[in-house]
Amino acid sequence: MREKIKNYVTGVWGIEILTLFILLVTLIIGYYQAFNAGSEEQVAATFDALFNKEKYIQSMIYYESKDISQYIYSNSNDLEDISAIKYENEYLSDNLHYYDEIFYVLINKETGDFTTNDVNLYRSVETYSDNVALLEDNINSYLKESGFYSIRLDNKEKYNYYVMSLSDKINMKNIDKYIEIYYKNPIAYSYLIKTESLSAKTMIVTTVIAAILFIKIIFNSIFNRNNIHLEIKVLKRLIFVLRYGYKYRNTRNKIIFSVGGAIGVILIYLYLVAGIRNQNLLVTFLTRYPFKGTLILVLIPLVCVLYSLKKSLDISIINDGLRKINSGDLEYTLNNTGEREVKELVENINQIKEGYKIALNEQVRNEKLKTELISNVSHDLKTPLTSIINYVNILNEPSITEEERKDYLMILDKNSKRLKTLIEDLFEASKLNSGKMKIEKQKLDIVSLVYQGVGEYSNLYEEKNIEFKVSSNEDEIILDLDGKLMSRVFENLIVNSLKYSLENTRVYIDIQSKENNVEISFKNISNYEMDFNTEDIFERFTRADKSRNSSVEGSGMGLAITKSIIELHNGKIKIEVEGDMFKIYLVIPKK
Structure with a gap:
């Protein structure tokens, strides 16, 4: 889950770009309607409902006063005779719902007279013919005590919505004499304010989401270009x-x-x-x-x-x-384009196919190795055996001298021992691979085992002048090992180094003790061109020297036996070739 979240956060996705585009278009339209349309028509703006409820209600009153303003102006001939609407308005006021309808007050600036459709206002406020300001104060006190929200139009700098919305010019002669006040109970706008506030909050949240998406897309487009997925x-x-x-x-x-x-x-x-x-x-x-x-x-x-x-x-x-x-097309790979369950099915099928390919290739490889094994075994066993047979026949000749007889017996002894070694190695390798070999572990110093092996075998092939350089990051490394088998491992590797190293060179043995394991490396410069497969070299009767030159003795099973012993100790072995440098690594766990 963390990887999926990390992959999403650090990437750019096509659905994000589409979502951002839709959000931006929606927001542009929403903000235009919320601000531009409101400012042009001087009506309520969406964000006022959230941040300035009084202004929002006043804007709504201004907008909704159009119908009643039209009624007043039409019946009074543009306020020329307001008496024509006075009694009608008083009649109307008895039939108006107190919370749903807009009330008005018309105040004559010159005489101080006023008319309204609110009966309660008539009963509460007296006419002040000599003081219009005092009359307005009393009206404002009434509105405040009653909880009304109102708008005041002086008909000089600000006119009502009906006048402002007319395309034809209106007679302003009598309008300038009056002050218009429209008012309404704010309870009527409660539901509308909640709705508009929710719209404003939604726009704010949407803006934040769009901003985050925009920043994420820009940032990842610059710094994470490798993780861009534009498909939707x-x-x-x-x-x-x-x-x-x-x-x-x-x-x-x-x-x-x-x-x-x-x-x-x-x-x-x-x-x-x-x-x-x-x-x-x-x-x-x-x-x-x-x-x-x-x-x-x-x-x-x-x-x-x-x-x-x-x-x-x-x-x-x-x-x-x-x-x-x-049908046999093992190179065909199913496309992993489905849902999660389908993807798992496709992955499993592809894995089965890959496993089948590996098994098939392994079978072909095994058949090839079997053929090579038979050929190599035949060659390696036949060579000393043929020599033994030939020299036995020669020894049967009565004409040979005693000196020749001694020389031939030495050759027979040498070849018979070589044949014995080949057969013993074959049996030992088979026993190790069968899983029937029991190892007897004890506490041993692996550094000492290496030095012991170098001391015992470094004098072989003296004519090649090979020098061993052993290094270790610790003087003593104690492990649970089968001493006999591990000695055989180091014997095989040291002897191989002597056989196949270039004359007058060094063999480097490095022992490194790490937290959970010990790593031992053997490095030497080869005296032949190494063009072998590093995996095949571990197979029985496989030698790095493909010519199987008889001058270099060996059964070809040393590394196979070494690999089996290391694996019995739950370790690993690997070979690396770098030019003429041959490297072999042993990794043995501490526990």
Whole structure:
């Protein structure tokens, strides 16, 4: 999970870019409507509902006063005769809902007279013909005590919404004489304020998300260019289904069924549902926008069904791939493009195929090694055996001298011992590989074992003048080892170094004690061209010198035996070749 999160955070994804584009378009439209439209029409802005409720309510009162302003101006001939609306307004006030309707006050700046559609205001405020300011103060006190929100229009610098919205010029002769006050109970806007506040909060959260996405995309585009994935999986999968869905019977039937069902939904909706008229928001939307509603009702289930076909289509494609693999095309690899379960299935099939390829290649390799083994065993056993037979025949000749007889007996002794060594090595290697070998571990100093082996065998091949350099990061390294078997390991490696090293060179043996294991390396310069496979060299009767030159004695099983002994101690062995430098590493665990 952490890797998935890290991979997402440090990458750029196509769905993010699409999401950011949609968010930006939505935000631009939303902010334009929230600010630009509000400033042009001088109506309430969305963010005022969240940050300045009083301003929002006043803006709404200003906007909603248009109808009553139109009524007043029409009936009073643009405020020329306000008495024509006075009694009518008093009649209206008795029928108005206290919380839902807008009230007004018209104050004559010259006479101090006022008219209103609020009966309570008439009863509470007296007319002050000589002091308009005092009259306004009393009206404001009444509005404040009653909890009303109001707007004041002096008809000099600010006019009502009805006047401002008219395209034709209005007679301003009488309008300038009056002050207009419109007011309403703020409770009427509670639900609207909640809705607009939620819209404002949503826009803020959306802005933050868009900003984070934008920063993430820009940052990763600069610093993580290797982890950019512009494909959009949802769209890709839908296109995938539409492109290949008709190719397979299973998915083709579902597509036909889905399209038929979608057409049926359209017909049912157009002939039945479109006639329903309720106040339900969804039904209202569908009846007001029948084409858009139909499109939504059809597309949602259609997209869902097409998307659900992805797995069926994946299985059909997997079956096609399996047929190719079964026909013998082991190079064909199934594409891992499905859902999580399908991906696991594809991965497992590909792993099985790779395992089968490895097993097949291993079988071919084993057959080749068996052939080479028989050839090598025949060669290595036949050489001393033929020599023994030939010299036995010579010894039977009565004409040979006593000196010749002694020389031939020495050769026979040498070849018979060589034949014995080959047979013993073969049996030992077979015993080690059979798993029947029991090791007897004891506490031993591996550094001493190495020095002991060098001391015993370094004098062989004196004519080659090979020098051993042993180094260790600790003077003593105690491990649980089978001393006899490990001595055989170092004997094989030291003797091999002597056999195959270039004359007048050094063999470097490095012993490193680490936290959990001990690593021992042997490095020497080879006296022949090394063109062998480092894995095959561990096989029985395989020698680095492919010519199997008889001047270099060896059974070809030394490294095979060494590898088996190291593995019995739960260790590992590996060979590296660098030019003429031959390196072999032993890794032995401490526990």
